[in-house]
Amino acid sequence: MLKNTVKDLALSANFDLDKRVEKLIRKAEKQEISPNGKIALKIILENIKLARKKKMPICQDTGLAVFFLELGRNLKIDFDLTKVLNQGLREASREGFLRNSVADPISRKNTKDNTPAIIHLNLTDGNRLKIKLLIKGAGSENQSLARMLKPGEGIEGIKKAVVEWVQSAGGKACPPIFIGLGIGGDLELSALLAKKALLRPAGSKNQDPVLAHLEKEILEAVNQSGIGPGGLGGRFTALAVQAEKAPGHIASLALAINLQCWAHRSAEAVL
């Protein structure tokens, strides 16, 4: 049962784009002032419809599967959770004709079934298992970054770093993009937060007003860059900035920037 749920999540994430993402793209298409940017968005919207109708991947890069699991602490798992998740992914890849996009980093030998997935497990209250899946294509993942700022650089330093980074990513990350930010913690926690931020509902604001304000300011600044949809020029370089934070060392200000392409593919289920 869990295996089938995972399979369905992987297929629906790849074929049927989140309606919230589609809505943001549709709004951008209406407001984009650049003629070529507008054409890019029109093609993107047609592509979304076509993929949904034909049950074919929105993008040929069917990506790396990243799972975030919230496991209720009253739940007893008496089977190999990792194995079942990978089996679901394997079957989705085969049955859904997903591209095999996972390889050994040194030999570059393809694992030929998109496994192993990347799995993050957290304990929570209750007796349910919540599975969130994020599909990460390399076009945007490759344009991601984790770095250590100096604490004195503060909020201005964060803004500057993100805007400069997005400018350097340009059209490579398949704009209009979603920008996940992880602020604070240490090296790996900031990276994890940046990815977790992307898993919030697309376009949602952080509940912390300070972070919500930062998200808004960065979005406005990034959209002044002129990169535009498909990198073809325009106002809509990003559709949303989503930030999360965690306390870190007094001498550190970790910042992770995880870019996600317009094809922001995710799915979730609660068992």
Next chain:
Amino acid sequence: MNFKKVKKIKTPLSKDLAKNFRIGDWILLSGIVYTARDQAHKRMFELIEKGKKMPLNLENAVIYYTGPSPAKPGEILGSAGPTTSARMDKYTPLLLKMGLSGMIGKGERSGEVKSAVKEFGGVYLVTIGGAGAYLSERVKKVKCLFWQDLGPEAIYEFILEDFPCLVAYDAYGGDYFQAVRAKFRGGIK
């Protein structure tokens, strides 16, 4: 789709023909193109460097940077949008020197590639990243030519029909990205 200044072009693409293109032109491309990405580029580059025979004739050829998803039964191709061109930058100047005349991908590239397009002639075209399902419909025939062991990274021959792309670097040193960013920087104008 309402393309401005659209040109309908059929491959093979001679370097003379490419001289007619200017940054910002939309092109509806038809005819044969070859797919190649990271691993295929690496192999081609190594063969040329060692002075060995290249299986692919690059003269007037167009390479499409893509690694398609597998075809479903009864179909010829899965999704097939562009991959990030910059990963091929290291290999591109040599391929242009060998006669390659066009590349289709997405995103900005190195200064070396831009200069090589100017020096050796040809054109760098971009299409819409992520639009794999849409673009796949504009591929009418697919044949795996060689290096099948590379799976989605093998070299395929695609026959395109009215495949939309935009001129990003032209033979005159033009850079669409720079031009357009300057135009739209600062939001609404």
